[in-house]
Amino acid sequence: MGFACRNRLVRVGACWYCPRQGALNRKGDKMKRILCGALTAWLACVLVSCGGGTGDSVDARPFSPPSNIVPAPTITGLLGLVVDSTNGTAVSGVTVTAGALSTITDTQGNFxxxxxxxxxxxxxxxxxTYAPQSRTVQISSTIETSLIVQIVPNGALDPFDPATGGTLTVAGSTGQIDIPGNSLRRADGSAPSAGSATALLTPIGPSLDAFLLPGEYVVQPAAGGSAAQFETFGGLDIRITDAGGVALTNLVAPATIRIPVNSRNTTLPLTLALMRFDSATGLWVEEGTATLQGVAPNQYYEGTVTRIATWTAGQIYTASIITACVHDQAGAPVGGARVNSDGVDYSGGGTATTNASGVALVPMKRGGAAVITGTSPRSSNSGTISAGQSATDFTLIPCLIMPTAGMTIRLTWGAQPFDLDSHLKGPNNMHVFFASRGSLSAAPFAALDVDDVTSFGPEVITILRLTQGTNEYFVHNFSGTFTPGQTGSPARVEVRVGSQIRIFFPGAGEASNEYWRVFQFVVGTDCSVTINPLVNSWSATEPANPSGGAAGLFCS
Structure with a gap:
């Protein structure tokens, strides 16, 4: 279909496109109408690089099992890595529990x-120092299972007297709990120790990453029956300990909580179910309702609870089943991979594990849009399921590819700006972005899997084969709006190289600059990777290719 461009056409490389046109930028947004054609096997070639300076060297080898637990060659069962959700740094000292088994993450975050x-x-x-997290995993006797887990740092710490109760709040958030006096109890039903108690309130924002909430988005309905999938509109973790350091988990009189609205779904129901996470079963439990209150952007869901726990305001949906297959670069099926659906127009996810044939049956919201990705713990490329495709059960074709060596870069953001764009530049005059989406089967062996134009993301760039030389990833505020901009939105970039993860948020200096220069990475002749964060680096014009016109060899 033709269209009329009221603004001056802009050239990008060999292509031309029409820039934003007033109100059209708000929905279809960018008018990206291009006027031209256009690790069993782990990251073996990627070793630790000693980058130097302020560089962030990435060890892209498989997890190193804690040496005090079991020698690496005998590892079966589950192994993984725990990282901070705000920056991707490894977190040591985390207690990891599965039934009667327990261990602690080492200095590298491994377990x-x-x-x-x-x-x-x-x-x-x-x-x-973090909100509790939980995952349900499928363990096989024939396939090693691995996992990367992100945990959310604590929010507000509020001391108060349980005898008098009070309203406990989180600065800069609508999250709060109003506790009646003498209402708190320990798990055994006894009253708290006399003296000041301590409350920790941590809002959890699933619009940036659905899997920051614990569990697998499965809830036990209040009416009984089978467990069901649901979507969330925000989460709040609450933990209270008395003066004796004992957890206070029960209430003999209801407390009123406010859960901040945080969702990719822009249609907010007036009433939602309140759901409490049960860490013993890994399921959410429907308990009561919450109503929408406040005025945007300071809206929240308010309801009453009789337990101190992690809570979400959510609604059950009818699920469609997506049949997805995961293969390695040689085309062999990858068993034991964790395959997630991640809602695009809703906040929620579904999880399944591939069988020996590399096939998983993944739930998602019927009539919704979602991104399907496999991890093992390397991340595959991503496939997109549209609302039309999810109207019934659907088979994703082709199979997702789990790279032997490579990188994935995932961009998410808030409701505004409406449109942020991922850009990757590097050797061989590579420029992967919406107008030149690249390829995984031929040079540059990098591709934009998902391009989102209606807020939140995700946008995903997958690099199947790294290119030796200097590369740069940056984000363009295509909408050109700054109320908020990328910093206030906030934009969030998650980078996975092998089994390692890095997370970036914008720094100071955005002003009216449209380009956030996030990081450069150097791929050495031995295919080692050094990530160099570009701290507080903004530009009013598109950054140049850091490799100039230099050529680079592809890692195998």
Missing amino acids: ALPTIPNGSNVVSFTLN
């Missing part, structure tokens, strides 16, 4: 549970 039983296991992750 191993080699004797975890086969089948479904609920694995919990706790550290007193």
Whole structure:
């Protein structure tokens, strides 16, 4: 279909496109109408690089199992890595529990549970400076299972007297709990110790990453029956300990909580179910309702609870099943991979594990849009399911590819700006972005899997084969709006190289600059990778290719 461009056409490389046109930029947004055609096997070639300076060297080898637990060659069961959700740094000292088994992450954030039983296991992750996290994993006797887990740092710490109660709040958030006096109890029903108690309130924002909430988006309905999938509109973790350091988990009189609205779904229901996370079962439990209150952007869901726990305001949906297959670069099926659906127009996810044939049956919201990605713990490329495709059960074709060596870069953001764009530049005059989406099967062996134009993201760039030389990733505020801009949105970039992860948020200096220069990475002749964050680096014009016109060899 033709169209009329009221603005001056802009040239990008060999292509021309029409820039934003007033109100059209708000929905279809960017008018990206291009007027031209256009690790069993781990990251073996990527070793530790000593980058130097302020560079961020990335060890892209498989997890190193904690040496005090079990020698690496004998690892079976579950092993993984725990990182901080705000920056991707490894978190040590996290207690990892599965049933009667328990271990602690080492200084590199690694853990191993080699004797975890086969089948479904609920694995919990706790550290007193972070909100608790949980994942349900499928363990096989023939396939090693691995996991990268992100945990959210604590929010507000509020001391108060349980005898008098009070309203506990989180600065800069609508999250709060109003506790009646003498209402708190320990798990055994006894009253708290006399003296000041301590409350920790941590808002959890699933619009940036759906899997920051614990569990797998499965809830036990209040009416009974089978567990069901749901979407969330925000989360709040609440933990309270008395003067004796004992957790206060029960209430004999209801407390009123406010859960900040945080969702990719822009249609906010007036009433939602309140759901409490049960760390023993790995399921959410529907308990009561919450109503929408406040005025945007300071809206929240308010309801009453009788338990101190992690809460979400959510709604059950009818699920469609997406059949997805995961292969390695040679075309062999990858068994034991964790395949997630991540809602694009809703905040929620579904999880399944590939069988020996590399096939997984992944749930998602019927009539919704979602991105499907496999991890093992390397990240595959991503496939997109449209609202039309998810109207019934659907098979994703072609198979997702789990790289032997490569990188994935995932961009998410808030409701505004409406449109942020991922850009990757590097050797061989490479420029991967919406107008030149690249290829995984031929040079540059890098591709934009997902291009989102209606807020939130995700946008995903997958690099199947790294190119030796200097590369740069940056984000363009295509909408050109700054209320908020990328900093206030906030934009978030997650980078996975092998089993390692890095997370970036914008720094100071945005003003009216449209380009956030996030990081450069150098791929050495031995295919080692050094990530160099570009701290507080903004530009009013598109950054140049850091390699100039230099050529680079592809890592195999």
